Amino acid sequence: MPINEDFCHGDKKPIGKIIDGPSGNFHWVWPSQVGEGQNEWDASKDEKVLADYAKHGEEMVKLGITGTMVANDWDVCVADGACIEACPVQIFQWYRTDKDISGIDAVNDKTEWKGEGTTEKEERLDYTDKADAIREHDCIYCMACVSVCPPQAVLVDQANMEPHEKAAGTFVKMESGSENPHAHD
Template identity: 55%
Template sequence: MDWDSCISDGACIEACPVQVYQWYRSEQDVPAIEMENGVSEGSGDAQNREGRKDYTDKPDPIRESACIWCMACVTVCPTLSIKVDEANLQAHEEAAKSFKE
């Protein structure tokens, strides 16, 4: 999940049939009204979310192991912020096998 390009529209949360995603909140959240005409620079580090100042919630794949590999989240993401790479491809395929048995 690329939090820097995510626009927080919640499409992935709604599309996921097994509820992999939920909204992530932190103490650093800044209300959108305070970000009007503001600048928020992304860190490029999707793994280090603490300390970031985001103007809104972000979808968080907290139950990634429950993924059934349907790719619904990837399909509906308007900014292509959800990436599937070789590192998590194997984990998704293993998780998907448990639903086929």
């Protein structure tokens, strides 16, 4: 089920933050949409995903949406890897190949990630793994990941930079005719 376009707008606040250690960039984790409108918990119905959760002895819980401009709904993601394979600039990696921790621990993790997770489709740890847009700031907005994701777990929207910056406390509203704060001499 596709991500609601308003997943990070209005009064919604991030529930976690994943930091790419090498670049210092980060992305937010937003609340789960499971149960809102037509949103289904696709991963909880996938036999391969359920079998691998059982193998780890982990409880399957709602995880939420990682990323803002490049968002992946971890409650819908079934670890197919099509997004990883399609991305021409390799913004995605399998999170469990960087840190082998449960999804909920990844959402709640406050430490920097090495950014060394595998970017190969077939190198996922197992089906509890999730594609994470750890380098979402490198996205070129080609939409390849969106077009190939079987459960439609990925949403790419450059306009979501504003909610990302608002959550970070770095948003600056530009008035007409004002100087660009990003311009350099």
